[in-house]
Amino acid sequence: xxxxxxxxxxxxxxxxxxxxxxxxxxxxxxxxxxxxxxxxxxxxxxxxxxxxxxxxxxxxxxxxxxxxxxxxxxxxxxxxxxxxxxxxxxxxxxxxxxxxxxxxxxxxxxxxxxxxxxxxxxxxxxxxxxxxxxxxxxxxxxxxxxxxxxxxxxxxxxxxxxxx
Amino acid sequence: xxxxxxxxxxxxxxxxxxxxxxxxxxxxxxxxxxxxxxxxxxxxxxxxxxxxxxxxxxxxxxxxxxxxxxxxxxxxxxxxxxxxxxxxxxxxxxxxxxxxxxxxxxxxxxxxxxxxxxxxxxxxxxxxxxxxxxxxxxxxxxxxxxxxxxxxxxxxxxxxxxxxxx
Numbered sequence: 098x099x100x101x102x103x104x105x106x107x108x109x110x111x112x113x114x115x116x117x118x119x120x121x122x123x124x125x126x127x128x129x130x131x132x133x134x135x136x137x138x139x140x141x142x143x144x145x146x147x148x149x150x151x152x153x154x155x156x157x158x159x160x161x162x163x164x165x166x167x168x169x170x171x172x173x174x175x176x177x178x179x180x181x182x183x184x185x186x187x188x189x190x191x192x193x194x195x196x197x198x199x200x201x202x203x204x205x206x207x208x209x210x211x212x213x214x215x216x217x218x219x220x221x222x223x224x225x226x227x228x229x230x231x232x233x234x235x236x237x238x239x240x241x242x243x244x245x246x247x248x249x250x251x252x253x254x255x256x257x258x259x260x261x
Numbered sequence: 262x263x264x265x266x267x268x269x270x271x272x273x274x275x276x277x278x279x280x281x282x283x284x285x286x287x288x289x290x291x292x293x294x295x296x297x298x299x300x301x302x303x304x305x306x307x308x309x310x311x312x313x314x315x316x317x318x319x320x321x322x323x324x325x326x327x328x329x330x331x332x333x334x335x336x337x338x339x340x341x342x343x344x345x346x347x348x349x350x351x352x353x354x355x356x357x358x359x360x361x362x363x364x365x366x367x368x369x370x371x372x373x374x375x376x377x378x379x380x381x382x383x384x385x386x387x388x389x390x391x392x393x394x395x396x397x398x399x400x401x402x403x404x405x406x407x408x409x410x411x412x413x414x415x416x417x418x419x420x421x422x423x424x425x426x427x
Contacts, residue, residue, distance in 0.1 A: 142392070144395070146392045146393065146394070146395045146403070147402075147403035147411065147412070147413060148394060148395050148396050148397035148402055148403050149395030149396050150395075151411075152411075153411055163391070163392045164392070165410060165411050166410035166411070167410070168410065169410060171410055172408045172409060172410060172412075172413065172414075173403075173410075173411075173412075173413040174391060174413060225375065225395075225396045226375050226376060226395045226396050227349050227374055227375040227376055228349070229376070
């Protein structure tokens with residue numbers, strides 16, 4: 098065995114030495130579901146088209162009127178976005194980066210750009226779907242105000258109205 | 262020398278494998294349709310960029326391509342429709358559909374800044390797509406039949422055949 102093989106074996110052995118703690122739990126602080134509806138509708142319209150986050154293969158998967166539907170008998174552009182779809186959208190958003198989401202929420206929504214969701218939407222991180230909001234514009238405020246605990250409903254309405 | 266040979270063979274083998282997801286998508290399209298030969302009118306209604314998206318086997322590569330049909334209930338091609346595409350950088354192009362309703366634009370001439378909006382016009386009827394296109398220049402990736410929770414059906418000008426402009 099060469100010296101490098103020995104080093105690699107020791108490193109791999111150390112990496113596998115401890116089993117994960119089955120009782121370990123991570124407490125997640127998430128923005129309130131009650132304040133999410135208008136945020137979810139905005140995200141569905143902006144991000145949830147069938148070719149983007151309304152595609153079943155996406156990590157961040159969104160359901161709603163403008164894209165993927167939750168009910169098997171519904172279709173894009175069919176019924177209004179349902180509460181079940183908004184529940185699913187909420188879980189998608191909150192579950193994407195739960196630890197970072199917790200930090201942002203615990204900091205009252207400060208520095209929301211820590212979340213990939215915000216960076217991608219602002220286009221400050223590579224995003225095939227392009228730049229969808231600018232920091233401080235209605236769409237951005239719709240998302241970040243929700244992260245801060247009080248959804249800016251006027252911003253969400255304005256944002257929903259500015260996209261086709 | 263022996264090690265170099267092994268590395269070369271391994272690299273060639275990996276390269277030869279390609280992308281099985283893409284290969285499966287190409288295979289799923291099946292053979293040519295409507296008795297048409299490969300060319301500008303072929304495979305109407307299929308997701309063009311599966312083959313013409315840069316990974317082959319179709320050439321040239323397209324930035325955007327699709328098919329427009331006349332009505333919602335039938336697959337009658339719409340020839341002569343104007344399809345206007347506007348990306349988020351303000352670039353706008355208008356394309357005209359051919360005999361099988363197909364339109365396309367080469368990728369070498371346009372890198373689309375998504376999101377992009379789409380409008381179809383024909384003999385005074387103008388239809389704006391309800392949503393923007395977020396990232397896929399292949400209309401039929403989403404506009405496939407039958408309508409389902411994840412598919413919106415083929416692109417058509419009017420729902421009611423009586424409303425189709427003569």
